[in-house]
Amino acid sequence: MxxxxxxxxxxxxxxxxxxxxxxxxxxxxxxxxxxxxxxxxxxxxxxxxxxxxxxxxxxxxxxxxxxxxxxxxxxxxxxxxxxxxxxxxxxxxxGVVVLLVLVALLGGVVLGALGARALWPAQTSGALPLPSSPTSTDRAxxxxxxxxxxxxxxxxxxxxxxxxxxxxxxxxxxxxxxxxxxxxxxxxxxxxxxxxxxxxxxxxxxxxxxxxxxxxxxxxxxxxxxxxxxxxxxxxxxxxxxxxxxxxxxxxxxxxxxxxxxxxxxxxxxxxxxxxxxxxxxxxxxxxxxxxxxxxxxxxxxxxxxxxxxxxxxxxxxxxxxxxxxxxxxxxxxxxxxxxxxxxxxxxxxATYPVIGVALDTRYTGEGVQVLQDGAADTPAVTPGGPGDEAGIEPGDIITHFDGQPVTTPSELIVAVRSRAPGDTVVLTVRTEDGQEREVEVVLDEADSG
CATH class of the missing domain: 2.40.10.120 (Thrombin, subunit H)
Known part of the structure; x- marks a missing residue:
């Protein structure tokens, strides 16, 4: 789908x-x-x-x-x-009209059944007992x-x-x-x-x-x-x-x-x-x-x-x-x-939410999630002094796993990060543009929520 x-x-x-x-x-x-x-x-x-x-x-x-x-x-x-x-x-x-009609129909069925019972006397032997009315509506x-x-x-x-x-x-x-x-x-x-x-x-x-x-x-x-x-x-x-x-x-x-x-x-x-x-x-x-x-x-x-x-x-x-x-x-x-x-x-x-301090490239279609190669002046690819920067993540790097779990889209990575708390340490698997793969520990920072 x-x-x-x-x-x-x-x-x-x-x-x-x-x-x-x-x-x-x-x-x-x-x-x-x-x-x-x-x-x-x-x-x-x-x-x-x-x-x-x-x-x-x-x-x-x-x-x-x-x-x-x-x-x-x-x-x-x-x-x-x-x-x-x-x-x-x-x-x-x-909906009320429909419900009223259904109630009326059901009422007719019940009344019809009662009328039939009045016309047909119960058997004197082998008759099944009628269910008793519940005395309580308590449930487990x-x-x-x-x-x-x-x-x-x-x-x-x-x-x-x-x-x-x-x-x-x-x-x-x-x-x-x-x-x-x-x-x-x-x-x-x-x-x-x-x-x-x-x-x-x-x-x-x-x-x-x-x-x-x-x-x-x-x-x-x-x-x-x-x-x-x-x-x-x-x-x-x-x-x-x-x-x-x-x-x-x-x-x-x-x-x-x-x-x-x-x-x-x-x-x-x-x-x-x-x-x-x-x-x-x-x-x-x-x-x-x-x-x-x-x-x-x-x-x-x-x-x-x-x-x-x-x-x-x-x-x-x-x-x-x-x-x-x-x-x-x-x-x-x-x-x-x-x-x-x-x-x-x-x-x-x-409220606050945790961040790793990198911008993600939503156009990337390969394995994992790619950090932007070039960020804007007000949104750098890797925030200077942020958690990603301190962990050695660079523009163009590809993040393939979050705490051992594969991530395939930016939303998966964002949601995984947001499910933690600021100050938590997570492990990212990062692959460089030349194919070298390494694991880095990132201490999540926090940002004010809107």
Whole structure:
């Protein structure tokens, strides 16, 4: 399957290769003219076509669910008192009609069955006993229902109003003192004073939220609501995940709050690049899942069978550029990255990411990834005094392996670097233009995230 990625800029290490994975963010974007959830052309992961530079997802066409309620500019709560206690449930007008018809049909079947039973007396011998009604709806904690029951209280519905447009997504409680985490692309339109954010909890409580900090590079954002005593979802060790592990996704696809889907981890360490518009360009070492993820799921938790968060749902892939919803290829930001970045944002209001201090040639098509032969004045091929320079990397060198793992595209190398922390030491296998190969140790530097 061919993949193509959106154009994106970035640091010297973030040249946007033309073969990058294009993904679409799972935010729902209603507009003033069309007050329905729509799939945005925002700068975040959600999925259509992938390219060598796999990454976040963007949608260039809108997803609409007729009748979807939203907050227009004149409908936004005035403040904490007005914003507070209103329950908003996503509804889809035509969908409701269809559901009502189906319920009516099913009702007819049930009534017909009851009528037939009244006309046909039960046998006096050999009759099968009717099933007894359950006396409890309790489920085992490790069951999907048990996981969902525990997670729904800590999963939130996020709405953003900016100018004459609105959008929605999902999020989760990070700390009991009001800190929440979501995707940057969910709230990007409200950043820098450009709009307002409201958070709705499963019990209907709605609160205005402050953007504590955000990073386009990892597509993460931290919000704060003026509430205490919240129940945070625990973050698991995402390094311990195995392909095939069962997972549960919780969120508000198409604005339908409290939606739960399930599946498995279908792949790990997927290099995903997403970018565009106000959301910026993100590089994610993603968890791939076949759990159904749709526009509006962005920012919601992906959980294991212990009810722990293993990732933040971020993007979906789409076949042939058709934006038709989930096709079983969803992507999540690993929980270890979420923990590291969220803690940075809470402590300092900003986030950083690791760099090796080289610019990559996106035109190169051979084995490995090539360092630019000639960099621009403001973007040198090898940053003087940077980690790559100190390790002896030179313009034109080809990087073939990162900690023993082959890298074949710029996005793979960028994502591998971004999955580490500043100060970590990594081993690069480097081949010079005359074919000499060597291994070099590089201590990762840091750069401020956007």
């Amino acid at each position: 061919p993949w193509s990625s959106p154009a994106g800029g970035g640091t010297p290490e973030e040249g946007a290769p033309t073969d990058a994975t294009t993904v679409h963010p799972t935010t729902v974007h209603p507009t003033a003219d069309h007050p329905t959830p729509a799939h945005p052309a925002a700068a975040a992961p959600d999925g259509t076509q992938h390219a060598a530079q796999a990454g976040p997802w963007q949608a260039s066409q809108q997803w609409q669910a007729p009748g979807q309620p939203w907050h227009g500019p004149g409908q936004w709560p005035a403040g904490p008192e007005g914003a507070g206690r209103r329950r908003r449930r996503g509804t889809v007008g035509t 904690p490790e069951s999907i229902a048990g996981i969902a029951a525990a997670a729904l209280d800590s999963t939130v519905f996020i709405e953003v109003v900016s100018g004459t447009s609105a959008s929605s997504g999902s999020g989760m409680v990070l700390r009991e003192d009001g800190y929440l985490v979501t995707n940057n692309h969910v709230i990007a339109a409200a950043a820098d004073g450009g709009g307002r954010v409201a958070v709705t909890f499963i019990d209907g409580t709605q609160e205005p939220a402050e953007i504590v900090g955000r990073t386009a590079d990892y597509d993460l954002a931290v919000l704060k609501v003026d509430l205490d005593g919240l129940t945070p979802l625990p973050l698991a060790d995402s390094d311990s995940l195995v392909v095939g592990d069962p997972v549960v996704a919780v969120g508000a696809p198409l604005g339908l709050e409290g939606t739960v889907t399930s599946g498995i981890i279908s792949a790990l360490n997927r290099p995903v690049q997403a970018g565009g518009d106000s959301g910026g360009t993100s590089f994610i070492n993603a968890i791939q899942t076949d759990a159904a993820i749709n526009p509006g799921n962005s920012g919601g938790p992906l959980l294991n069978t212990a009810g722990e968060v293993i990732g933040i749902n971020t993007a979906i892939a789409q076949a042939g550029g058709r934006q038709t919803g989930s096709i079983g290829l969803g992507f999540a930001i690993p929980s270890n990255q979420v923990r590291r970045t969220a803690e940075q944002i809470i402590e300092t209001g900003r």
